[in-house]
Amino acid sequence: xxxxxxxxxxxxxxxxxxxxxxxxxxxxxxxxxxxxxxxxxxxxxxxxxxxxxxxxxxxxxxxxxxxxxxxxxxxxxxxxxxxxxxxxxxxxxxxxxxxxxxxxxxxxxxxxxxxxxxxxxxxxxxxxxxxxxxxxxxxxxxxxxxxxxxxxxxxxxxxxxxxxxxxxxxxxxxxxxxxxxxxxxxxxxxxxxxxxxxxxxxxxxxxxxxxxxxxxxxxxxxx
Numbered sequence: 001x002x003x004x005x006x007x008x009x010x011x012x013x014x015x016x017x018x019x020x021x022x023x024x025x026x027x028x029x030x031x032x033x034x035x036x037x038x039x040x041x042x043x044x045x046x047x048x049x050x051x052x053x054x055x056x057x058x059x060x061x062x063x064x065x066x067x068x069x070x071x072x073x074x075x076x077x078x079x080x081x082x083x084x085x086x087x088x089x090x091x092x093x094x095x096x097x098x099x100x101x102x103x104x105x106x107x108x109x110x111x112x113x114x115x116x117x118x119x120x121x122x123x124x125x126x127x128x129x130x131x132x133x134x135x136x137x138x139x140x141x142x143x144x145x146x147x148x149x150x151x152x153x154x155x156x157x158x159x160x161x162x163x164x165x166x167x168x169x170x171x172x173x174x175x176x177x178x179x180x181x182x183x184x185x186x187x188x189x190x191x192x193x194x195x196x197x198x199x200x201x202x203x204x205x206x207x208x209x210x211x212x213x214x215x216x217x218x219x220x221x222x223x
Contacts, residue, residue: 015076
């Protein structure tokens with residue numbers, strides 16, 4: 001799991017991006033490699049990924065570091081939500097057992113997601129109520145506000161010149177802000193996908209950015 005110590009942005013699991021994939025992938029892991037040692041076992045991690053690649057539901061490629069890809073499938077979402085134990089050996093948790101083989105997987109997923117808590121900072125929101133949206137392009141307006149939010153969030157790092165990114169040798173503030181903006185969008189997208197997997201929320205319309213609570217779920221959400 002990624003470290004959030006000292007971070008100013010809200011963290012959410014981003015792998016797998018579509019959480020419903022976890023049921024099939026964890027099942028392949030425990031049914032083929034259960035009871036074996038996972039940690040620092042790169043050969044097994046690669047073998048797991050190659051086994052996944054033989055399944056009809058698999059999406060991905062057999063290029064690159066396959067042991068890393070194998071780890072990424074398991075040590076993010078499945079481990080964070082308490083579905084699988086990897087130490088000392090690979091085994092399902094009670095929650096994982098119910099999620100994989102029970103009759104109500106979405107209820108189990110919801111319960112595990114509700115347990116996933118992290119300390120997160122409260123950001124001061126921009127007071128943009130006085131701006132007239134009719135006088136500007138909405139996409140441009142949104143981008144300007146979003147970029148300013150990101151710049152304010154990382155103001156200390158930018159002011160002190162700590163803008164070097166591990167993915168690039170470029171150290172410019174603009175590159176830093178652009179990269180952090182993309183990261184925020186990735187985290188937001190993953191957060192919505194995980195929430196939708198609970199079936200407690202949905203999006204209104206195929207191109208809408210609005211979260212909708214179905215009428216038959218309102219009492220459950222309120223609870």
